[in-house]
Amino acid sequence: MGILILPSTAAEIQVKDPLSLQLKIQQAHSYDTLVLHPAVFQGQFIIDKPLIIIGKPGAEIDALGYGSAITIASSDVKLRSLKIVNWGADQYELNAAILINDGINNVLIENNELWGPSFGIRADNGDFLSIKNNVITGSSQGHILDRGDGIYLKRVDNAVIQFNEIKHVRDGIYLESGKYSLVSDNYFVNQQYGLHYMYTAHDEAFNNYAEDVDGGFALMSSEKIKLHHNRVQSAQRFGVLLNMTNHSEVSANRVNKIVNSHAKVAGSEGRGMFIYGARDNAVFDNNFSNSEVGIYMAMGGEGNKIYRNQFINNQAQVKYVGDSLVEWSYERQGNYWSRFIGWDLTGNGISEQAYQPSDQLDRLYWLYPEAQFLLKSPVAQLLRWTQHQFKIMPESGVIDSFPMMSPPQVDRL
Known part of the structure; x- marks a missing residue:
């Protein structure tokens, strides 16, 4: 993943009003940093330009039970230290805590806490995606195959996925049709x-x-x-x-x-x-x-x-x-x-x-499992002893x- 060099004019924007987040995103210039103060930011948010978004302790994004909490529609985006909860459960609509649109490159998702149904992080047709130090928790209710995957990447090349804790999902990390991924130091449980x-x-x-x-x-x-x-x-x-x-x-x-x-x-x-x-x-x-x-x-x-x-x-x-x-x-x-x-x-x-x-006796029992009760019989033991004595190839x-x-x-x- 290339080094992101920020222009000297990049600004740090403090976001304190929970109703102003999408407006602040729209007003920000490329490569600005938005710092979310402790509050509950309700709704679904779209990032359509290169930005850095960082959450302070107590900052939470609540998607109110539908859609994707954050949709990344631009390359060169970084999301750090956010708590994201309660996104939608519709996998056909690709509901996710963080949905990365087609063709997006150079995205960093780091130190976030995701709690909700469907996909934790979903991306298609991208390159150089880095996902590190996140905690992703799905739903422990219902059938395991009805859950979303913790991290789902399709046709994403050069992904780096490290130091994440993923639980109560379908698959912890699902990678399809990509290449050159690196997956290390992750913890998977209950999936x-x-x-x-x-x-x-x-x-x-x-x-x-x-x-x-x-x-x-x-x-x-x-x-x-x-x-x-x-x-x-x-x-x-x-x-x-x-x-x-x-x-x-x-x-x-x-x-x-x-x-x-x-x-x-x-x-x-x-x-x-x-x-x-x-x-x-x-x-x-x-x-x-x-x-x-x-x-x-x-x-x-x-x-x-x-x-x-x-x-x-x-x-x-x-x-x-x-x-x-x-x-x-x-x-x-x-x-x-x-x-x-x-x-x-x-x-x-x-x-x-x-x-x-x-x-050969083992193979016979595998082929005819109803004969398992004969496994420890004297006749079986004699046949096995004879086979070993003659050492037939x-x-x-x-x-x-x-x-x-x-x-x-x-x-x-």
Whole structure:
């Protein structure tokens, strides 16, 4: 984002009368600063020129339950330290606390507090949008999919979204058809997905934390994303989703306790990571722990590099019901499996014994869940023991030819 150089004639305008805000905006010159004093400014306001608007403690904008509280219709606008409440709930009309019109560039939204339904911040067809240090709170009432997103950007390039706290919304951050975004140090709680990419490219996300969500980080129909050093805790459906996403890196993320308390049928378990139809990605140095399934892979997810990950105390470390034999190691580096017992005769930290995290009996039970009650029967235990004794190379499933004897060291930011 370019540096905004203010002209020497820019003025600072004090706004004390709550009925005068729109008039003050109209009367201001480009690049003036409007300072809102403690008061409730009611209505919907349009910024149609480059301005800086700053709120003092106690300044509040109340949209009275309809429309967008602030519409930005000019590039080079900055909004700081505002409290915005009670905007409209009509998502089809793009009601938002802050609505940024088509084709607007160089906008900074910083240190604001947004409370209301529908979108917190909505922008389309822009460039160089910066959203930092905001608290965005939606509605905890009604179905989660009927809420607006905390931050919704469509065809916005070079967005920077950092240090925001977002809760009680549909998706915390939803990015569609843009590129070169940077998303870091955000906190997501009580929503569908924390961060949701759709048709995006060349994005990076790190140091974000999602908890008590349906899903942590969803990468869908996108490419060349770097998702690293994020955390997901206590999600229902997944920690990380790779759906039809290619040429991306998922690394050094920590995913813990993905348990679907609402699951009623086999196949709806909580998944540390779900890979569906995604190829040519690298998944490494992640920690998947204490979940119903460590990684669930299906429908064309075989063509990825998966190595140096830690699978710790998941009910099923891996679930894959495809017909291929899939190797989960890269350059003689496999993964660490908490249930694996092998041997390392050379002392290089890699077992000479390959590991298959899920055997043929597991796959049989996935295909025919009604046979689950046989899982711990003596016959099943005998078949499993026989299979391991003869060490027959599996014809399908996941195999790690170079399992690690101890968890790998992962660099932290």
